[in-house]
Amino acid sequence: MTSAQRFAIVAGDDEEGLADALEAEGVTVERLEGMLSRPALEEAGIVDADIYVLTDVSQATTIPIARDLTDGLRTVAYARDTIPEFVRGQIDLAIDPQIASPTIVAEELAGTGE
Template sequence: MTRAILAGPDRDGLGAALEVQGIDVVRVEGLLTASVLDDAGVDDADLFVLTDLDEATAISVAKDRNPDIRVVVYSHDSLPGFARGQTDIAMDPDLFGVDLVAEELA
């Protein structure tokens, strides 16, 4: 089973859409420290889905802990330059609905 960490607020319902696709979702919000990501199971996760780009430094932490994790940014905000090289895909919710995104990630 695919495991995902959904980090940040889920205003659009992406977590539920991922679960419909059979993805096991762990949700985390707030300050995304290494210990928070470790507790969420980042070592074994397949996907790190970030919706709060104020926490973009968590991308580096997730990749450091699990180099094979796929990083997905789902946000209206612009991805900071320092995080672009470690992000596999970035999508704007205005352009890509949650059902389409979940289907593609499954």
């Protein structure tokens, strides 16, 4: 699958601009803000998503929901706060924005990095 065929949902306020960086790498992005729920994830297209990025760890309960709805989903936490213990086993990648820039993370997720 090429990066142009990838679809990501970025959930949370995304202050770092990861959604924009993903789009720059050819990934189609749906942004979700506010209180998240299963219906909101379904409406955003989670069943067709390749990547689910959570930028607000207070909404970590959405990780198991997203995984339940989508086979093969890559789950990513891109946040400064620590991921709650109950969801750590369901996260594929947890990155602190102070460690890796949105561009670097987007290249990795899109498969376009060197």
